Amino acid sequence: MNRDAFTTTPWQDGFNIRIPEKATVNAPFDVxxxxxGITGITTGLQLQQAGKKCLILEAHTVCFGTSAATTAHLNTVLDTTYPELIKKFGANNALLIAQGARKAIQLIRNHIGQYQIDCDFEEKTGYLYARNEKEDSELEKILEGMLTVGIDAAPSFTTPVPIPFTTAIRFPDQAQFHPLKYLSALIDQFLEAGGTIREATMVEQVEEKDGLQEVSSTTGQYRATDIVYATHIPPGVNLLHFRCAPYRSYVLGIRLEDDSYPDALAYDLEEPYHYFRTARHQGAPLLIAGGCDHKTGHEDNTEQVFRELEAYARTYFRIHSLPYRWSSQYYEPADGLPYIGLLPGNNDHVYVATGYSGNGMIFGTLAGRILSDLITGHYSPYADLLAPSRIKPVAGFANFIKENADVVKHFIGDRLSVKSLDVFAALGPGEGSVIQYDGESIAAYKDEQGKLFTLDPVCPHAGCLVQWNNAERSWDCPCHGSRFDVNGSVLNGPAQKALQPLGGV
Ligand SMILES: Cc1cc2nc3c(=O)[nH]c(=O)nc-3n(C[C@H](O)[C@H](O)[C@H](O)COP(=O)(O)OP(=O)(O)OC[C@H]3O[C@@H](n4cnc5c(N)ncnc54)[C@H](O)[C@@H]3O)c2cc1C
Incomplete structure (x- = not known):
């Protein structure tokens, strides 16, 4: 299976999801x-089963985005801690989020039971551990917050990983699964219920016409009463691009020399953090070690990040081999909660779900339920709390300003700091860089055979300069996270247009 990157995840490896071709559909859809990804597929299934006629349009192939690159923990303990949620949104709302996370895991469990899905689902206990005094006191507050919102948690004198710690807590009722086995089964159910999926269809525009939403795409036009942007981040330029910051996160799939695979989920409190779990893959255990996150396009050498993660893992585990390594993208919301509901600046028929942080298996599943409730006219207890139009100036203000400052810096500053012409000649096979040539900035990539691919480095989304990601061989925009392959084609939005080619050499 393909995904939006050069590296391969264990989920994709040897796995295929085939979508049967259907005749062109002219009649309007309901949705x-x-x-x-998990958001679009879950939402589609919920709505189709609620009696709505649904069409899912996918720019590439199903699960091309982050859903094929997740590490697929199913957590009620989220990236935004409960003390943070209580402080920003109040104890009742934090409780609602904890219940939502539980509901999402239950919905996944129900799907697995109802459709007999064999997707390596396992219930696990989670462990969070501190490694110094500062983290000890942070952990104490986290535990207090968890107990306030009714999460079963307690101090622990052990962790499942051979990493020294000062204090630790344990929390049962977490889980893990194989995301593509799960989503593939949901797709089967969606199709069986009468839903339609069209791959290789990049949506370019949505306009209201004659009371319907008209979708223009690379395979033609489609109409529906309601639209859902389940694109991880909505395309185009929208308020949400200033409320969500794109991050890259790194993962290794490791075979160990010995049997010290953790039988639980383990997370530290470092900034950026590390985490560990074990998957069963091709008949043997595979240690999944992740972390080392950074803002997209803000790391000069993404290969080096993999090396750092590997060095960290080697410090504590006896590594036999490293069959997998991959990175992928997620979006950090300004105030710590996702945006699920009507897309600001549009009419009452255009919905979105984004800003999940590293909890998109949970929030993508919950979004399916929330959006289905909203579109079918049912009450959702999450509608106001997660509304994308919510104004939380106190909660998100610091981040909001920071993200904007970043945009401005890259918008103006990048053009002054590009590298010299020497780099153009010095590009090694498989390397890329933004260079200055004849007064122009050029995104240049040299393939293994020495062929040079040159692109205009100005991201068509908001005009920032893209940066080379050497690990995934992509051009990444540091402002809003758009990503492009070496030919300039869009890998991740919000950009909808390709980087313009300047010709090959
Ligand atoms: C390394 C990593 C590990 C993670 N681990 C976890 C975890 O353990 N647990 C957890 O809960 N979450 C985790 N997450 C987060 C989670 O994986 C994501 O939030 C989730 O997969 C997002 O799903 P999605 O369906 O919203 O987006 P995606 O899976 O990215 O799907 C979006 C789809 O939209 C398509 N698309 C985009 N634009 C268009 C367009 N214009 N027209 C048509 N199609 C378009 C894309 O091709 C893509 O297939 C992790 C994230 C990362 C990066």
Whole structure:
């Protein structure tokens, strides 16, 4: 299976999801869902089963985005801690989020039971551990917050990983699964219920016409009453691009010399953090070690990040081999909660779900339930709390300003700091860089055979300069996280247009 990157995840390896071709559909749909990751597929299934006629449009192939690159922990303990949620949104709302996370795991469990899905689902206990005094006191507050919102948690004198710690807590009722086995089964159910999926269909525009939403795409036009952007981040330029910051996160799939695979989920409190779990893959255990996150396009050498993660893992585990390594993208919301509901600046028929941080298996599943409730006219207890139009100036203000400052810096500053012409000649095979040539900035990549690919480095989304990601061989925009392959084609939005080619050499 393909995904939006050069590296391969264990989930994709040897796994295929085939979508049967259907005749062109001209009649209007009830709902068109744009994007076939966990959000789009779950939302499509919920709505189709609620009696809505649904079409899912996917720019590439199903699960091309982060859903094929997740590490697939199913947590009620989220990236935004409960003390933070209580402080920003109040104890009742934090409780609602904890219940939502539980509901999401239950919905996944129900799907697995109802459709007999064999997707390596396992219930696990989670461990969070501190490694110094500062983290000890942070952990104490986290535990207090968890107990306030009714999460079963307690101090622990052990962790499942051979990493020294000062204090630790344990919390049962977490889980893990194989994301593509799960989503593939949901796709089967969606199709069986009468839903339609069209791959290789990049949506370029949505306009209201004659009371319907008209979708223009690379395979033609489609119409529906309601639209859902399940694209991880909505395309185009929208308020949400200033409320969500794109991050890259790194993962290794490791075979160990010995049997010290953790039988639980383990997370530290470092900034950026590390985490560990074990998957069963091709008949043997595979240690999944992740972390080392950074803002997209803000790391000069992404290969080096993999090396750092590997060095960290080697410090504590006896590594036999490293069959997998990959990175992928997520979006950090300004105030710590996702944006699920009507897309600001549009009419009452255009919905979105984004800003999940590293909890998109949970929030993508919950979004399916929330959006289905909203579109079918049912009450959702999450509608106001997660509304994308919510104004939380106190909660998100610091981040909001920071993200904007970043945009301005890259918008103006990048053009002054590009590297010299020497780099153009010095590019090694498989390397890329933004260079200055004849007064122009050029995104240049040299393939293994020495062929040079040159692109205009100005991201068509908001005009920032892209940066080379050497690990995934992509051009990444540091402002809003758009990513492009070496030919300039869009890998991740919000950009909808390709980087312009300047010709090969
Ligand atoms: C390394 C990593 C590890 C993670 N681990 C976890 C974890 O353990 N647990 C957890 O809960 N979460 C985790 N997450 C987060 C989670 O994986 C994501 O939030 C989730 O997969 C997002 O799903 P999605 O369906 O919203 O987006 P995606 O899976 O990215 O799907 C969006 C789809 O939309 C398509 N698309 C985009 N634009 C268009 C367009 N214009 N027209 C048509 N189609 C379009 C894309 O091609 C893509 O297929 C992790 C994230 C990362 C990066």
């Amino acid at each position: 068109i869902i744009i994007g076939a």
